[in-house]
Every structure is written in C-alpha cells, then in structure tokens.
Amino acid sequence: MDSYEIAVIPGDGIGVEVVDAALPVVEAAAADAGFEIGTTRFDWGTERYLDRGEMMPDDGIDRLRGFDSVFLGAVGHPEVPDHVTLHGLLLPIRKGLDQYVCKRPNVLFEGIESPLRGYGPGDVDFVVYRENTEGEYASVGGREHRGFDHETAVQSALFTRRGTERIARAAFEAATEREGHLTSITKSNAQAHSMVFWDDVVAEVSEEFPSVDVERLLVDAAAMDLIRRPHEFDVVVASNLFGDILTDIGAQITGSMGLAPSGNVHPGDANPSMFEPVHGSAPDIVGDGVANPLATVLSWSMLFDDLGETAAADALWTAVTDQLADESAPRTPDIGGSAGTGNVAADLRSRL
Amino acid sequence: MDSYEIAVIPGDGIGVEVVDAALPVVEAAAADAGFEIGTTRFDWGTERYLDRGEMMPDDGIDRLRGFDSVFLGAVGHPEVPDHVTLHGLLLPIRKGLDQYVCKRPNVLFEGIESPLRGYGPGDVDFVVYRENTEGEYASVGGREHRGFDHETAVQSALFTRRGTERIARAAFEAATEREGHLTSITKSNAQAHSMVFWDDVVAEVSEEFPSVDVERLLVDAAAMDLIRRPHEFDVVVASNLFGDILTDIGAQITGSMGLAPSGNVHPGDANPSMFEPVHGSAPDIVGDGVANPLATVLSWSMLFDDLGETAAADALWTAVTDQLADESAPRTPDIGGSAGTGNVAADLRSRL
Ligand SMILES: CC(C)[C@H](C(=O)O)[C@@H](O)C(=O)O
Ligand SMILES: CC(C)[C@H](C(=O)O)[C@@H](O)C(=O)O
Numbered sequence: 001m002d003s004y005e006i007a008v009i010p011g012d013g014i015g016v017e018v019v020d021a022a023l024p025v026v027e028a029a030a031a032d033a034g035f036e037i038g039t040t041r042f043d044w045g046t047e048r049y050l051d052r053g054e055m056m057p058d059d060g061i062d063r064l065r066g067f068d069s070v071f072l073g074a075v076g077h078p079e080v081p082d083h084v085t086l087h088g089l090l091l092p093i094r095k096g097l098d099q100y101v102c103k104r105p106n107v108l109f110e111g112i113e114s115p116l117r118g119y120g121p122g123d124v125d126f127v128v129y130r131e132n133t134e135g136e137y138a139s140v141g142g143r144e145h146r147g148f149d150h151e152t153a154v155q156s157a158l159f160t161r162r163g164t165e166r167i168a169r170a171a172f173e174a175a176t177e178r179e180g181h182l183t184s185i186t187k188s189n190a191q192a193h194s195m196v197f198w199d200d201v202v203a204e205v206s207e208e209f210p211s212v213d214v215e216r217l218l219v220d221a222a223a224m225d226l227i228r229r230p231h232e233f234d235v236v237v238a239s240n241l242f243g244d245i246l247t248d249i250g251a252q253i254t255g256s257m258g259l260a261p262s263g264n265v266h267p268g269d270a271n272p273s274m275f276e277p278v279h280g281s282a283p284d285i286v287g288d289g290v291a292n293p294l295a296t297v298l299s300w301s302m303l304f305d306d307l308g309e310t311a312a313a314d315a316l317w318t319a320v321t322d323q324l325a326d327e328s329a330p331r332t333p334d335i336g337g338s339a340g341t342g343n344v345a346a347d348l349r350s351r352l
Numbered sequence: 353m354d355s356y357e358i359a360v361i362p363g364d365g366i367g368v369e370v371v372d373a374a375l376p377v378v379e380a381a382a383a384d385a386g387f388e389i390g391t392t393r394f395d396w397g398t399e400r401y402l403d404r405g406e407m408m409p410d411d412g413i414d415r416l417r418g419f420d421s422v423f424l425g426a427v428g429h430p431e432v433p434d435h436v437t438l439h440g441l442l443l444p445i446r447k448g449l450d451q452y453v454c455k456r457p458n459v460l461f462e463g464i465e466s467p468l469r470g471y472g473p474g475d476v477d478f479v480v481y482r483e484n485t486e487g488e489y490a491s492v493g494g495r496e497h498r499g500f501d502h503e504t505a506v507q508s509a510l511f512t513r514r515g516t517e518r519i520a521r522a523a524f525e526a527a528t529e530r531e532g533h534l535t536s537i538t539k540s541n542a543q544a545h546s547m548v549f550w551d552d553v554v555a556e557v558s559e560e561f562p563s564v565d566v567e568r569l570l571v572d573a574a575a576m577d578l579i580r581r582p583h584e585f586d587v588v589v590a591s592n593l594f595g596d597i598l599t600d601i602g603a604q605i606t607g608s609m610g611l612a613p614s615g616n617v618h619p620g621d622a623n624p625s626m627f628e629p630v631h632g633s634a635p636d637i638v639g640d641g642v643a644n645p646l647a648t649v650l651s652w653s654m655l656f657d658d659l660g661e662t663a664a665a666d667a668l669w670t671a672v673t674d675q676l677a678d679e680s681a682p683r684t685p686d687i688g689g690s691a692g693t694g695n696v697a698a699d700l701r702s703r704l
Pocket of ligand 1: 278
C-alpha cells in the first residue's frame with residue numbers, strides 16, 4: 001500500500017478547528033483509494049510564539065523537507081501583529097521551500113449564491129497562478145529617521161527573470177490544459193520598472209505556447225472585471241500582491257471565503273508543496289464551532305491531486321460539491337446554514 | 353462677476369468627446385450661479401507625442417500653475433505604451449502640482465442597478481482618499497542584466513512621513529464631516545516596511561481626531577468587503593496603488609466606470625487642483641459618440657465645489673442624479689441606454 005508522510009501545521013484560531021474536523025474525512029478518502037497518509041503534527045504558531053518567542057523552531061523548514069507534502073491551517077492571532085506571525089511562519093515556508101506557484105481555483109458551485117446579480121452555478125470557473133516567493137512580498141526595504149519629519153519608509157518589490165519566467169510558464173501550461181486563455185495582470189502604466197519587465201517576460205514565454213491566447217490587464221481593471229465579467233476568465237497569472245488581492249475577490253464572488261482552497265506548490269521533487277485554506281485564522285469565530293471546513297477539504301483534494309492520487313482528490317472534491325448541491329445537507333453560517341464544523345465534516349464523510 | 357481661469361486638457365480618446373460635450377453644461381451652470389469660467393485648451397496628449405515626441409511641453413507644469421484649476425479628459429492611446437503616456441502627462445502633473453489627495457466618491461445613484469445582489473439606490477456612499485504623489489507609484493527602481501538569466505527588476509515604494517501624515521489628516525478631516533468612520537487600508541502582514549509605517553502614522557494622526565473611529569483593513573480583505581458589505585464604508589484612506597484598485601472596485605459596484613468622478617486635489621492655494629473622470633481614454637469606443645459624459649460633469653461639480661462655488665457644484669450634481677432617476681431620460685450604453693454623448697449632455701443642460 002502506498003503511503004505518504006504529511007506534515008500538518010494546524011496553526012492558529014480556526015486553523016486548528018478545520019484541520020481537526022477534516023482529517024477523518026481525508027483519511028477515509030485515502031483509505032477508499034487504497035493508500036495511507038501518516039500525519040505528523042507540528043504545534044507551530046502564535047501560542048508557541050507567546051510561550052517561547054518563536055513561531056517555529058530555527059530548523060523548521062529543514063524539518064518539513066523530508067515530507068511528501070505539508071498542510072497548514074491558518075496563521076494569525078489578535079494579540080500579535082500580523083507581520084510578526086506571518087513573517088515567522090507562513091511566508092518563510094513559502095519562500096524557504098521554494099513554493100513558487102500559489103494556485104487558487106475559483107469556482108461558483110451549485111447550491112451557492114454569488115453576490116453578483118445574474119451569476120449562477122458553473123458561471124465562474126477560473127484559476128489564479130500567483131507568484132509566491134518574491135515581487136511585492138520581498139523582505140527588501142527599511143525605515144529611517146524614525147519620528148523625525150523626514151522619516152521615510154521604502155518597500156522594494158523584487159522581480160527576477162527566473163522567478164517571473166517560471167510562474168509565467170506554469171500558468172501557460174495550465175492554460176494549455178484548460179481553455180487556452182491566459183490573463184496576465186500588470187500595472188505597467190504606473191510601475192514602469194517591475195511591471196514592464198513582467199510584461200516583457202510574459203511576452204517571451206508566450207512564444208513557447210502558441211496555442212494560448214494572452215490578454216494583458218491592469219490590476220485595477222482586473223479587479224473591476226472580476227465583478228463585471230468573471231465568466232470570461234480562465235487562467236490568471238499575477239504577481240504576489242496582485243494575486244493576493246484578486247484571489248480574495250475571486251473567493252468573494254464565488255460565495256464565501258470558507259470555500260476557497262489553495263496550494264503553495266513547488267513543482268518538482270526537491271521540496272514538498274503546502275496546501276492551506278485561504279480564509280485565515282478568523283479570530284472573531286474561534287471557539288464557536290462554526291468554521292467552514294470545506295476550504296480545508298478542497299485544499300486536501302488539491303494536495304492529493306498534487307501527489308498524483310487523483311481518485312482520492314476527485315472523491316473529496318465531489319463530496320464537497322455534492323453536499324453543497326444538496327439542499328438538505330448541513331452547512332455553516334458563512335454560506336447561509338446553521339450547522340457546526342463537525343456536522344458538516346461528518347456529512348461529508350458519509351458521502352465518500 | 354467672479355471669474356475663474358481653468359486649464360482644460362482634453363487629452364486622448366473619449367477624453368476629448370466627454371470634455372467637449374460637458375463644457376456647455378458646465379458653463380451654463382456657472383452662468384446660472386453668477387460666475388464665469390474662462391477656459392484655455394491645451395492640446396497635450398498622445399497625438400502631440402506621436403508628432404513631436406513629447407506629451408506636453410517642458411514647461412507644461414509651470415504653465416498650469418497660474419490657473420485656478422485644471423480639467424483633464426483622459427490619457428492613453430493604443431499605439432503608445434501606457435507607461436510612456438502616463439509618465440509623460442498624468443502622473444507628472446499629479447506630482448508636480450503636489451496634488452496629494454486623490455478624492456474619489458463612490459455613490460450608488462437612484463436609477464442605477466448595482467451588479468451586487470440586494471444593493472439599491474443610496475445603499476453605497478463612501479469616499480476614497482487616495483495618496484496621490486508617492487507610495488507604490490514612486491519612480492524609484494530599475495532593471496539590470498537585461499536578457500541574462502540573472503536579470504532583476506526592482507520597483508520601490510516610497511512612503512514619507514510628510515506624505516503619509518497629510519493624506520491621513522485630509523481623510524480624518526473628511527470623516528469628521530461625514531459619518532465619523534475611517535477605514536485605513538494596509539498590507540502590514542506582508543509589507544513590513546512600508547505598511548507598518550503607514551499604520552503607525554495613521555495611529556498617531558488619529559489622536560488628533562478622537563471623534564473618528566478607525567478601522568484597519570488589509571487590502572485583500574478590503575477588496576472583498578467592498579463586495580460583501582459596501583454599505584459600511586464611509587471614508588477610506590489608502591496608498592496610491594491600493595486606492596487605485598479599490599476605487600475601481602467602487603466604480604464597478606456603483607454601476608459604471610462612466611459615472612465615477614475624481615479630483616486630484618492640492619489643498620491650499622499654492623497650486624491648482626486637477627479634476628478628471630476615472631474612466632480613461634477607452635480606445636474601444638472612440639469615435640462612436642457613446643461615451644458617458646456624466647463622470648465628466650460630476651468631476652466638474654467637484655471642481656466647482658473645490659473653488660467654493662457650491663451652488664454651481666450642487667446644480668451639476670443634481671442635474672446628473674435627476675437625469676439618472678428619470679426613466680425616460682437618455683442614457684449611454686454603459687448604463688443600459690442607447691443614447692449618444694451629445695443627447696445626454698443636452699438633456700442635462702435642460703435640467704439646470
Ligand atoms: C496572511 C497573508 C500574508 C497572506 C498573503 O497575503 O499572502 C494571505 O492573505 C493569503 O492570501 O494567503
Ligand atoms: C492611468 C493610471 C496611471 C491611473 C492610476 O493608476 O492612477 C488610473 O488608473 C487612475 O486611477 O487614475
């Protein structure tokens with residue numbers, strides 16, 4: 001029997017709740033498909049930081065390297081500034097394991113009402129390939145003359161040819177397997193250094209993919225167009241920051257942050273990829289038992305898919321879409337129900 | 353009779369069409385209110401660039417200084433990259449005349465259907481104060497090792513204390529005159545240099561305005577929340593780039609880019625402010641005679657307001673809202689009608 005070793009970092013807030021609720025569902029799907037997952041749990045996160053002054057141990061990233069994949073719940077805590085927690089855990093893993101593709105599907109499922117008038121099930125289905133290791137999230141910059149009138153802060157976005165080419169190529173490849181339409185997000189009218197470079201690289205890479213048609217869209221226009229004409233998007237490729245903003249819009253127009261899965265993918269075998277629900281730690285509902293576990297289950301589906309276990313991946317994805325399409329099934333408050341995390345997970349398991 | 357000298361730069365594409373159509377309406381409103389406007393027209397823009405290699409003359413900014421105000425149509429042309437046209441005209445004026453407040457109201461008018469389910473007239477009414485001279489639009493950065501594997505581009509966002517304090521203060525002042533609620537947009541979890549500085553300055557300035565309650569919102573969450581709960585926003589303060597993205601979302605959820613006005617305001621008398629519709633040059637509809645002139649008329653209303661001519665400002669604003677509320681009035685295709693630019697303008701004039 002095949003077996004995979006998965007590092008599980010439940011993290012903060014509802015991260016723990018959704019990870020715990022989803023695990024039996026996920027293990028059942030694996031068993032059905034004839035493989036096993038061994039999970040090793042890491043108590044990394046803000047509780048640990050408050051205790052010991054570090055979000056994860058110094059050799060944290062090295063410890064993850066040996067695993068087949070990593071699953072993360074959420075990071076973020078009301079008592080500690082986000083730039084401390086995120087720079088202490090989530091962002092160093094994305095960078096340290098060179099997970100340069102942040103892949104985020106946005107699908108409007110049957111049974112979910114979009115906040116957009118006139119949009120129904122199946123009308124929205126696109127995937128964002130977000131650059132995940134550099135760009136506007138580079139830790140480059142500083143702050144000088146603190147407290148003086150001439151105080152200045154600089155935050156430098158860093159785009160490398162290697163970093164830009166490889167995310168472009170991953171997105172083009174995805175487009176060849178989907179509808180063949182790629183939208184490249186830019187802001188070259190105002191950011192003449194970084195974004196003109198981005199445009200040039202995308203244009204070069206496009207020559208390797210003559211079957212893909214490429215549209216260039218400014219990030220502000222793209223934000224509008226995701227509201228105005230989301231049905232026309234297929235694959236979107238964007239920088240770290242632009243991808244962050246556009247995927248949150250994508251989650252919103254497809255009905256709930258509680259449904260949005262994501263993968264921080266390192267293509268190739270050198271490092272494990274990491275999968276996580278997009279929603280974050282949601283301090284406002286921690287402990288209420290109403291966190292939506294579906295984004296977590298969908299993220300596990302992406303994880304299985306990434307391992308090549310497509311049957312288990314499909315089983316999880318289908319369990320979720322079946323449940324959403326079933327009017328009598330339990331659902332959490334964020335998508336209009338009144339059920340708890342555990343009920344929804346148990347119902348999912350019964351659908352496998 | 354009071355009289356104001358206004359520099360008019362119709363610019364490119366539909367900029368010319370909407371400026372020309374709106375001018376008689378605007379002059380009539382001024383006459384009704386007992387003042388005159390003298391307009392001086394500048395042929396700056398991309399046609400000039402194609403002819404003479406420059407978007408505006410070298411002393412362009414100095415020439416504008418003597419005016420009471422500036423009106424801009426649009427900049428952008430299919431034959432010339434945007435970073436050339438924008439950096440040749442729009443952006444240097446904003447910076448050169450120190451127009452540090454980009455003020456953009458977002459109102460859902462009666463007669464306009466929002467793309468958001470459940471939102472009706474009056475449900476959305478907020479204003480964005482966007483920093484307009486620095487931040488992510490600073491011309492700081494570069495590109496090295498062109499064409500080599502180690503090619504790298506850097507785009508540095510620059511935030512000064514002076515620049516950040518003054519936009520924060522302007523936004524707090526606006527909040528005291530509105531509902532007293534200010535949302536500060538940040539991305540401090542990922543951009544620990546610039547955005548933590550931004551947060552610190554906003555927190556400091558907030559002490560001068562104890563009556564204003566301040567909410568901090570990450571830009572990705574804000575993009576979502578403008579779709580999820582736009583009725584809860586009052587005044588939003590944001591950096592140059594974040595303001596750009598969020599105001600386009602604002603225009604979209606309030607029904608059309610063709611309705612969104614804006615002011616690039618230099619508070620104080622040292623320099624004129626500049627007003628412009630948000631929509632841009634729209635090459636796809638140039639020459640069709642269907643460009644919506646309403647954003648231009650609303651921008652003139654903001655211009656008059658800025659000059660202290662509130663009666664004329666109100667008259668123009670009311671003419672627009674009356675027309676939109678009137679089912680039998682002509683409207684352009686972007687808001688569901690089939691009328692042309694000229695008809696809409698003529699109808700507006702008849703409402704004054
Ligand atoms: C928490 C934050 C740093 C993170 C990001 O901006 O990448 C989150 O918003 C996301 O999209 O995964
Ligand atoms: C044309 C472009 C440079 C401009 C901007 O980004 O500021 C526009 O989008 C706007 O919002 O006025």
